[in-house]
Amino acid sequence: MMNYRMTSYILGSIAVITAGLMLIPFLMTFGYGEDLSSTALGFGVTIAILLAAGIPFIVKKPKNTHITSSCGFVTVALAWILMSIAGALPLCISRVIPNFIDCIFEMVSGFTTTGATIMTNIDAAPKSILFWRSMTHWIGGMGILVFVVALLPKTGPAIVHLMKAEVPGPEFGKLVSKLRFTARILYCIYLALTVLQVIFLVASPKMDLYDAVVFSMSTAGTGGFSNRGISVAYYDSVYIDVVITVFMMLFAANFNVFYFILIGRVSAALRSEEFRTMFIIFGVATLLMTVSLTVYDIYDNFWESLRYAAFQAASVMSTTGFATADFNTWPTLCHVVLLALMFIGGSAGSTAGGLKVSRIVIGAKSAVAGVRKVYSPRGVFPVKLDGRPLSDELRTSVGHYFIGYFLVTVISLVLISLAEVDSVGLVENFSAVATCINNVGPGLGSFGPMYSFAHLTGFSKIVLSFTMLMGRLEIIPILLLFYPKAWSKA
Numbered sequence: 001m002m003n004y005r006m007t008s009y010i011l012g013s014i015a016v017i018t019a020g021l022m023l024i025p026f027l028m029t030f031g032y033g034e035d036l037s038s039t040a041l042g043f044g045v046t047i048a049i050l051l052a053a054g055i056p057f058i059v060k061k062p063k064n065t066h067i068t069s070s071c072g073f074v075t076v077a078l079a080w081i082l083m084s085i086a087g088a089l090p091l092c093i094s095r096v097i098p099n100f101i102d103c104i105f106e107m108v109s110g111f112t113t114t115g116a117t118i119m120t121n122i123d124a125a126p127k128s129i130l131f132w133r134s135m136t137h138w139i140g141g142m143g144i145l146v147f148v149v150a151l152l153p154k155t156g157p158a159i160v161h162l163m164k165a166e167v168p169g170p171e172f173g174k175l176v177s178k179l180r181f182t183a184r185i186l187y188c189i190y191l192a193l194t195v196l197q198v199i200f201l202v203a204s205p206k207m208d209l210y211d212a213v214v215f216s217m218s219t220a221g222t223g224g225f226s227n228r229g230i231s232v233a234y235y236d237s238v239y240i241d242v243v244i245t246v247f248m249m250l251f252a253a254n255f256n257v258f259y260f261i262l263i264g265r266v267s268a269a270l271r272s273e274e275f276r277t278m279f280i281i282f283g284v285a286t287l288l289m290t291v292s293l294t295v296y297d298i299y300d301n302f303w304e305s306l307r308y309a310a311f312q313a314a315s316v317m318s319t320t321g322f323a324t325a326d327f328n329t330w331p332t333l334c335h336v337v338l339l340a341l342m343f344i345g346g347s348a349g350s351t352a353g354g355l356k357v358s359r360i361v362i363g364a365k366s367a368v369a370g371v372r373k374v375y376s377p378r379g380v381f382p383v384k385l386d387g388r389p390l391s392d393e394l395r396t397s398v399g400h401y402f403i404g405y406f407l408v409t410v411i412s413l414v415l416i417s418l419a420e421v422d423s424v425g426l427v428e429n430f431s432a433v434a435t436c437i438n439n440v441g442p443g444l445g446s447f448g449p450m451y452s453f454a455h456l457t458g459f460s461k462i463v464l465s466f467t468m469l470m471g472r473l474e475i476i477p478i479l480l481l482f483y484p485k486a487w488s489k490a
Contacts, residue, residue: 012055
């Protein structure tokens with residue numbers, strides 16, 4: 001059931017907030033002396049459109065602020081589509097990316113923190129545009145609706161449906177009693193970690209403040225856009241590699257862990273089963289790739305192999321998508337490990353994509369419990385996470401998500417294969433779909449870290465744009481857009 005007035009109010013608020021955020025790259029066009037008839041015009045016109053479209057809907061707050069679950073999910077889906085279209089306008093108007101479908105793909109990739117790009121000459125692009133690309137990662141990483149909830153002076157209990165739809169993971173929980181305070185805590189932690197990374201990166205003589213901010217915003221959102229065509233490999237610095245590796249893993253962790261640490265409950269944070277499992281998977285993956293790279297003499301020694309393996313494992317598992325090497329040239333075992341990490345992803349309640357470690361743990365434990373149940377039909381085998389028994393409803397929802405995720409992957413792969421029959425092979429098509437639904441960025445072959453998605457047809461780019469949105473919003477909100485009953489008036 002839809003509350004159209006409240007939905008319009010929320011979308012209007014997002015339009016105005018997006019316009020305000022876009023002022024930053026708009027002012028940068030003057031600071032960097034860019035062509036005012038292109039980038040400044042692009043941002044200026046878009047800001048004017050967003051304000052004109054948004055202000056009329058937020059002048060008066062609706063009396064009925066109630067939002068049902070389906071209304072909240074549809075509103076979130078519409079919000080993300082609105083942001084993607086609005087974010088694409090400066091790129092199209094400035095002619096930095098002349099094709100509007102390419103602009104939409106780039107911005108969907110940005111806001112969903114995927115990092116797949118159609119740009120082939122990134123180093124030559126205006127600084128304001130490159131800043132805006134990375135900024136979309138930062139906005140989309142934690143979620144624009146979470147930001148709106150944090151800003152609102154008063155929120156009703158119905159607003160929880162917005163955050164449920166936008167915060168990734170099998171379940172959503174409040175850190176404190178009031179929802180808007182939970183949103184503010186999350187954003188404060190998010191901002192603090194981003195600033196901390198900027199400080200560490202600026203400490204390197206190879207990075208200036210602009211580069212540090214661009215890379216930090218992309219790391220925070222686990223997106224992967226940068227102002228360098230060859231990504232982090234441009235700097236060839238062990239220090240920068242280590243800093244970015246550490247922060248990619250931090251942003252891939254559940255933010256609840258950081259909150260527990262802040263309030264002094266360090267033991268509770270370290271007891272998180274998902275947190276421990278994520279780092280165990282990361283360690284095993286790093287070790288396997290390091291050994292493989294060493295055995296095949298890809299690099300000069302073990303430590304150099306460890307450097308590149310750890311960075312790429314963190315980059316793919318966190319779904320950031322940065323690169324310090326072209327892993328297309330790595331042994332097959334490395335490709336298998338990276339593909340597995342691509343699907344696993346980071347933790348629930350983080351900015352990372354993928355299936356999420358908690359779902360993998362719950363799915364594995366449910367499978368074991370199912371086998372034990374067959375062996376002992378009268379036995380009771382509860383599935384626990386962090387020592388807490390999980391409800392049947394939660395376990396069922398995880399199973400449903402796996403099925404939906406599989407179906408979306410297969411359908412997207414079929415559509416891409418039909419459109420790209422003469423250009424790329426099945427493995428490359430599969431990697432393109434996998435990297436988009438998991439919001440990673442680079443895939444294999446012609447979709448590798450040193451290439452782009454520019455060679456795809458317009459149809460394929462539209463399909464992959466929806467795939468990225470489904471991956472970021474975890475399928476249901478996008479599907480509800482096509483369910484007629486979800487649009488019925490309350």
